[in-house]
Amino acid sequence: MTAPLLNVEHLTMRFGGLVAIDSVSFEARAGEITAIIGPNGAGKTTVFNCLTGFYKPTEGRLTVDRGGENYLLERMMGHDIGQKAKVARTFQNIRLFDKMTVLENLMVAQHNKLMQASGWSIKGLLGLDSFKQAEKEAVDLARYWLERIDLVDQADDDADSLPYGDQRRLEIARAMCTEPTLLCLDEPAAGLNPAESAALNELLLYIRDKHNIGILLIEHDMSVVMKISDHVIVLDYGRKIADGEPEAVRNDPNVIRAYLGEDEDSELPPEIQADLEGGDD
């Protein structure tokens, strides 16, 4: 088995007296989709914020192994995590560049590469061929992802003119344009209808298989989680309470208790059971 892409060891995050995450450890591998689930307020988004440098963890170590090179995320500046460790993320509430076009959104994602090619703007100002070539390649990469998310025709429209589902997928495409090794998705299926949700599953599986990167997924929609994840981690009150294959996690008594409260009776009401099984309703 290969070394894990992401290794989280004893991650702890305290806000004053509140312990949002309490010594959580887990791993995520390249070519796998790792889902993080848990009730509201379990600390899932806080884990993401620690991983992507928006919070400095109180304790713990976050290591990204990129081709033998290790990056310690907790010691890096926010933007370095995207630039050097190649961790990209999307947001629970979509954060696109609204008044810029779809294509421009994808071009901004390739900023660091293009900046270097433009000789920190000097070559770009002079309009040298080497920069034009780099820009063309960037457009080609953007077009590749636009084809994946089926938005080629809308490439020159403003991002905020897109329907909600397209905006969600555009945000994923934008993250992919940074050519990440680890993609963190914060509730990508929130607010999607069943058809859009199915298209999202397909996109995520495509990314996993064709680009062989690690995907970390926060999701409430069990139909997405149970269908596509290779590995599920369950958080509750900032602690990890289960970790394993989707099938094993689904039947874990701790998980059932976390979702349903401290009930001795382990029989689930039928609608919850259906939900956990990834009901095809």
Place this chain on the structure above:
Amino acid sequence: MQNSSENKLAFALKSAVAAGLVAMVLAVPIIGLPAVDIGGGTLGLEPRWMHVGLAAIIVFVGRFLLVSTADKRAAMSGDEPLFERMVKPVAQYSKPIGLLVVIAAIALPFMPFANRYVVDVATLTLIYIMLGWGLNIVVGLAGLLDLGYVAFYAVGAYSYALLAIHFDFSFWICLPMAGAFAAFFGVILGFPVLRLRGDYLAIVTLGFGEMIRIVLINWYDVTKGPDGLSSIPRPTFFGLPFKRRPPEGIESFHQYFGLDYSSMHRLIFLYFLILLLALVTYWFSNRMRSLPVGRAWEALREDEIACRSLGINATNTKLTAFAVGAMFGGFAGSFFATRQGFISPESFVFIESAVILAIVVLGGMGSQFGVVIASIFLILLPEIFRELEEYRMLAFGAGMVLIMVWRPQGLSIGRAPSIRLHGDPGKGGAS
């Protein structure tokens, strides 16, 4: 239907009465009570109630007509607002129109009506257009609200003046140095304020602008304080001075070209100089917009958190915006110094920052074309209507209100994408 039209009439009448009353209340102190000399050098008030009543009636009738015909006007103009229809052809042919404007600007000093005054006003307008384009990079593109832009203008002017007076450098050496100094100050200001956003940033930049001015007033040894710096060397035409009688051994401009001496030569040269500088500013900022750094500026304006998650160094990106904007402020400042020949802190007060910001905001944030229109509106028109005397500022205010009612988003035509996948629709591209 009868009922609803009656309702509308009543509504129009009501709003007209309200507007008339407000106008009356405002008119009492503004129009109704002028101070006059009542003999013996003392001032007294001479009420003009007739005028107050007249003003109230005018507002009443105007408001009534406006409200009662609102439906008809809306029906007439169709779905598209009037402004959109007016600017659409402009947007479509923006390139040829821009070229025409530039040609007109070049031809202006040679027109028969171009006297000293016309060239002077045109030069002044161009200074503000250039400042507007410079500030547009910071405010319009990067979205950093800067209320102290005049500080960089001052830094440019004083660096130029001090370098030219003490070291006797020529204009073309001083200009880049002044720009570099201003950019350096932009970075100095940028560092501490990078974590601030919106209103907080505006307050700090406002303070920075005042700091520079107060330093200029109090650092008497270097800046001569409120006395200002005078006898700043005038620019030369590549070494040829614009003087009637040049010093021994130096040929002046009119002698070299075999012309009769005219004081217009220098003015026209200055006009072309600022035209060139403004066009460079335009070209540069337009070019930057389609480069990665320009796109990052706009992305930063849209969403800083998303930028960070994409690995964009927000600190450096903001600093470049500050530095580039400040640099153009510095260029404009050094031009100002050489044109005036005298500078003092009086020229760099807060109201200048406010006017430049107003140009950018009225023009529509980020719009290059809007800056030109807004400069003409805010600088040129008040100059032309100087004869109106005290009513000039009233007209200025009324104009501002009109624009904000008519086009709250500014005069811009809308943002043109910095890059397209399907080609330019105006040119009949692939889409």
